Amino acid sequence: MLSATRRAVWAQSRSRLAQPSCPAYSFSPSALRRLASSLAILEQRDGKLNHGSLSAITAAQKLGGSVHAFVAGSNVKPVAEEAAKVDGVEKIIAVENAAYEKGLPENYAPLLVENIKKGGYTHIIAGHTAFGKNLLPRVAALLDSQQISDITGIENETTFVRPIYAGNAIATVESSDPVKVITIRGTAFAPAEVASGSAAVEDGVDSKPESPTEWVSEELAKSDRPDLATAGKVVSGGRGLKSKEEFDRIMQPLADSLGAAIGASRAAVDSGYADNSLQVGQTGKVVAPQMYMAVGISGAIQHLAGMKDSKVIAAINKDADAPIFQVADVGLVGDLFEKVPELTEKLKKA
Ligand SMILES: Cc1cc2nc3c(=O)[nH]c(=O)nc-3n(C[C@H](O)[C@H](O)[C@H](O)COP(=O)(O)OP(=O)(O)OC[C@H]3O[C@@H](n4cnc5c(N)ncnc54)[C@H](O)[C@@H]3O)c2cc1C
Numbered sequence: 532m533l534s535a536t537r538r539a540v541w542a543q544s545r546s547r548l549a550q551p552s553c554p555a556y557s558f559s560p561s562a563l564r565r566l567a568s569s570l571a572i573l574e575q576r577d578g579k580l581n582h583g584s585l586s587a588i589t590a591a592q593k594l595g596g597s598v599h600a601f602v603a604g605s606n607v608k609p610v611a612e613e614a615a616k617v618d619g620v621e622k623i624i625a626v627e628n629a630a631y632e633k634g635l636p637e638n639y640a641p642l643l644v645e646n647i648k649k650g651g652y653t654h655i656i657a658g659h660t661a662f663g664k665n666l667l668p669r670v671a672a673l674l675d676s677q678q679i680s681d682i683t684g685i686e687n688e689t690t691f692v693r694p695i696y697a698g699n700a701i702a703t704v705e706s707s708d709p710v711k712v713i714t715i716r717g718t719a720f721a722p723a724e725v726a727s728g729s730a731a732v733e734d735g736v737d738s739k740p741e742s743p744t745e746w747v748s749e750e751l752a753k754s755d756r757p758d759l760a761t762a763g764k765v766v767s768g769g770r771g772l773k774s775k776e777e778f779d780r781i782m783q784p785l786a787d788s789l790g791a792a793i794g795a796s797r798a799a800v801d802s803g804y805a806d807n808s809l810q811v812g813q814t815g816k817v818v819a820p821q822m823y824m825a826v827g828i829s830g831a832i833q834h835l836a837g838m839k840d841s842k843v844i845a846a847i848n849k850d851a852d853a854p855i856f857q858v859a860d861v862g863l864v865g866d867l868f869e870k871v872p873e874l875t876e877k878l879k880k881a
Contacts, residue, residue: 771827
């Protein structure tokens, strides 16, 4: 076993985004502080709340001021009622209309803007997920705001922290836009807990904006394993696995023995070893589980961008100089085809 101290190589930089202020909202910073009111955008599928999206409520609560949440789709009443139990949320705005079920930004964005204008919100917050990344840029454009993406920290209601250059630098950005449109990194804000709250559930406005886009179909990878984005343990395979057959043969029993989700490097995904929904990294999912095990992954900077905040990082690689060992807390140098089945057997007996 080779242990390596995780190196803090992430440089700090500060940048300021000065935005022209809008006369209609030309309040002093202290007045803004008093008026802060946030709208957290919730995600749902088939009438079930996506609990990961409750991170948007946590971020909204950090800002202070009033917190409302928004959800739209068909059969969203149960979602709204569940979210109403989050402590500290004053109101859930629900729009019941099948046209928004799939979150198509073409009609969802104007719907959201109508509701933002009606509520006079100062901060709009969604997860930096496929849904949030698809939707909020349109919302920001419609509001003539500069979007603030993928934040990991909130300094105050105008100043936010976000990683740039695949996490190699941390920028602190300040916005003077009257409405801040923000996506948050889920791993930086724990989902708010559904507890004993009793927020009011209210129907939102819906002028039924037309969408030029039609939802045709989707093919979802089904799995009984824990969800990669929120799992407590993740085992990820890379190009070192050599083929899809070997990826499945080696990684599935390892994941089963740990009760872990499976992830993959982009090289493994591009080579067809794993589904692209499993990609971890700059252009994949960002995860921060209690334990992340990288198997046959070199540790390219774009991969590290998606897992470096994991609490414990373990790596198995035959190359002792592989960069993954620079961020690993625990490393094993050896042939994965020999070491992983051995480890899996030991875990099964433990
Ligand atoms: C714009 C951009 C975005 C990107 N986004 C991502 C992203 O989101 N996620 C991502 O992962 N990558 C991303 N990449 C790609 C990234 O740069 C790397 O190419 C990729 O991460 C490499 O994947 P890998 O580590 O599996 O493969 P390799 O770099 O080929 O590493 C394979 C490793 O397996 C080891 N190995 C081989 N055989 C064995 C064996 N028998 N036993 C043990 N170890 C073995 C080797 O020593 C090597 O370290 C991006 C690149 C660009 C340019």
